[in-house]
Amino acid sequence: MKSRGPYRRHSTPFKLQLCQDIRSGVIGRRDAQRTYGVSANLIQLWLTQFDRGELSDEEAEASVIAEYEAQIAALERKVGQLTM
Numbered sequence: 892m893k894s895r896g897p898y899r900r901h902s903t904p905f906k907l908q909l910c911q912d913i914r915s916g917v918i919g920r921r922d923a924q925r926t927y928g929v930s931a932n933l934i935q936l937w938l939t940q941f942d943r944g945e946l947s948d949e950e951a952e953a954s955v956i957a958e959y960e961a962q963i964a965a966l967e968r969k970v971g972q973l974t975m
Contacts, residue, residue, distance in 0.1 A: 903946060904955070910941035
């Protein structure tokens with residue numbers, strides 16, 4: 892049995908692009924599984940969200956902005972520690 896690796900988080904733009912590629916027929920589900928190492932259940936979950944409209948460009952942009960803000964806050968904390 893294969894041991895599970897660490898948990899990975901996939902960005903919303905990645906999920907959105909993968910779902911668009913699968914729905915347009917650019918790549919099949921099994922090819923996506925093999926290429927990106929993502930489980931079939933996870934791909935199905937993303938496709939369901941995509942079909943409902945829960946994965947959108949606006950959410951992708953908000954996700955990226957939130958990640959940037961978190962990085963900025965961490966860097967500001969680090970600068971504060973270094974100046975002391």
